[in-house]
Amino acid sequence: MPDWLEVVLRTLFGVLALFAMTRLLGKRQITQLSPFEYITGISIGNLAASISLDVEYAWYLGLIALSVWVLVSLGIEFLQMKSIKMRNLIDSTATVLIKEGKILEDNVKKERLTTTELMSKLRKKSVFKVADVEFAIIEPSGEINILLKREHQPLTAAHLGIKVGPEIEPQAVIEDGNIMDEPLATMGLSREWLYEELQKLGVTVENVFFGQVNGFGELYVDLYDDQLQVSESQQRATLFAQLKKIEADIELFGLTTKNAEAKQMYEQSSKQLQQMIEDLKPVLVRC
Template identity: 65%
Template sequence: MPNVYEVIVRTFLAVIVLFIMTKLLGKRQVSQLSLFEYITGITIGNLAGAISLDLESKWYLGLISLTVWIVCSLGIELLQLKSKKMRDFIDSKATILIKDGRVLEDNLKKERLTTDELMEQLRKRSVFKVADVEFAIMEPSGEINVLLHRENLPLTAKHLGIKVAPEKEPQAVIMDGEIMDEGLASLAFNRGWLKAELDKVGVTVENVFLGQVDSYGQLYLDLFDDKINVPVPQEKATLFATLKQCEADLMLYGLTTNNKQAKAMYEQCSHQMEDMINQLKPILTR
């Protein structure tokens, strides 16, 4: 029975030390790992397991070994931050696999990558023709990034010369049926506004799994019951349609009146309305 207690104490100790060491190593250890970081992660896990279960060895020796590994890993990371040569030596350099639509077979062999594996990685990025690729590069982490030829890139608002208003992070205002006051406060809204918005669609807070408000004050709801469809906010579309209707009415009044002074006034107002709509269009049509 004493062994059971010792295993429990050692395991708790190993968990605490492992958590502290992982925090010291930073987020990179749990994202894209280099070869050395991968080996370090496995070794640290094995050492932590040994500290927990190997009752015949002295536990503090395991902690010393664990600390040495962590210090070495931190030292190598600091060298990588200071020196480009060390980064290239430890992590290696990126390798070009495709250039101008042509596969570089020698680089493919160098990275021990088959043609099937390359095509699989391209398909994951919705690329099915090698000829469409301008560059495909394998990063030191093993990830393959692809740049398509300009004519094969998706069309964006910039290509069309359209200015788009900047988008801010949506705020969660309801989560698991609970109102998030912090999210409401960051948008300068309150619970009264939220209740009014929920009443518009006939939904109560308790039925909402997730509620988000975008930077334009539109509320998007995801209910616990997925069979219930919640209307998508249409305030911006409605406002845009109303402004266009006002512009059309001003133009019509200007065409139908025989009063020259009134005609000039309607035309001027119509042009002003058109300018205002053009300025608001990037916001109201996104």
């Protein structure tokens, strides 16, 4: 067999072997790497290169070496799951770099970080003032996670005492001009509904590069032609306006009726509707 053909076959074999072993090791191996995972990745890459190019040695010897590395990695991961001591020994532990707005110099030096590097990592988290940080922790992977002081945290519905329903996962229903039936069925929708919504927007399926339905049943479309403007759905705004109109009508009925029992019923209904509108306002009114 010619050398060039053997190299081609060895390379293809190496790619397939690496892919299979990466799938076996799982997603953890391709995310932020621990020191051992970093070493494993380099070693497996070198072994795969040797399998491809070193025609003087039998290919199966490289495969045996790859298999040993994969088995060792799986064994280490098993030990990490079963033993906290092994987990801390192999991956190390998280280190607090900032506490209550003060940099812990000893810990920063221990992690071999300069203040310039620390500030750079803080800015990547959209934090520019150390004084705003309650805790900053460097994880074993090298990533820095930050907890801002309470007064500097973004305002949420929970801070306002507003209960918000669970968010329904948006579904892509059109891709490259093709309707995706499974996501439509997941949302409890049909092609007929989709065609009606597209007609309201004045577009056809063939003109849509990407279409997505959110948890409120609203369709968003991105067209192939970026110059065309598509109007946004007004369903929530329309519903809010209708509820306000009903509220006004009920108040009017309460003011005009001379029946005391009916007046009390209208006033009670009006208060209940006002409370419902207030609860729904964060959802129905766009910022």
